[in-house]
Amino acid sequence: MGMDLHDKKGPQPIKPEQQMQVEKNSHFLQSFGHAIEGIGQLLVRERNMRFHIFAALVIIYVGLSLHVNRQDWLWLAMAIFAVVMSEFVNTMIETMVDLIVGETYHPLAKTAKDVAAGAVVFAVLFAIAVGGIVFWPYLWPLIKQMFTV
Numbered sequence: 299m300g301m302d303l304h305d306k307k308g309p310q311p312i313k314p315e316q317q318m319q320v321e322k323n324s325h326f327l328q329s330f331g332h333a334i335e336g337i338g339q340l341l342v343r344e345r346n347m348r349f350h351i352f353a354a355l356v357i358i359y360v361g362l363s364l365h366v367n368r369q370d371w372l373w374l375a376m377a378i379f380a381v382v383m384s385e386f387v388n389t390m391i392e393t394m395v396d397l398i399v400g401e402t403y404h405p406l407a408k409t410a411k412d413v414a415a416g417a418v419v420f421a422v423l424f425a426i427a428v429g430g431i432v433f434w435p436y437l438w439p440l441i442k443q444m445f446t447v
């Protein structure tokens with residue numbers, strides 16, 4: 299899949315104030331800080347992730363507008379979670395493959411990346427199905443109302 303100018307592939311330059319830590323985190327706050335850094339990297343590097351976050355916000359907005367019930371919110375949350383988690387896994391696999399093979403072509407690198415991308419597509423299809431099943435009963439009466447005089 300393509301790459302735009304905003305996608306920052308490859309290692310980020312190390313700023314002078316950054317410590318090149320390779321030893322274990324020594325306390326919870328340090329672990330948490332690095333986890334937040336990971337989420338930040340994902341948002342900066344992956345255009346698809348930014349799109350998923352935008353789509354999730356649209357789904358939340360539609361859910362609020364249609365006053366969907368508690369159980370339906372759980373399904374919507376599950377769908378959003380599945381897509382976002384799949385993008386986390388996809389980025390982890392891509393990064394590990396790039397770390398191992400770099401710019402060298404390898405059929406197994408292709409398989410790993412394509413399967414990881416397939417997981418994202420699978421999760422997105424699941425989210426579309428959930429969105430359709432959840433929103434349809436709320437939208438159908440509105441659609442009928444629009445076409446009855």
Ligand SMILES: Nc1ncnc2c1ncn2[C@@H]1O[C@H](COP(=O)(O)OP(=O)(O)OP(=O)(O)O)[C@@H](O)[C@H]1O
Pocket residue numbers: 299300301346388392399400401402403404405407408411412415
């Ligand atoms: N080292 C490699 N060896 C073989 N094929 C590769 C290699 N690197 C990438 N590819 C192929 O190129 C495609 C795009 O790879 P890239 O790492 O640019 O993914 P991407 O554009 O970030 O994907 P996504 O849009 O899913 O994030 C992969 O799906 C794979 O088919």
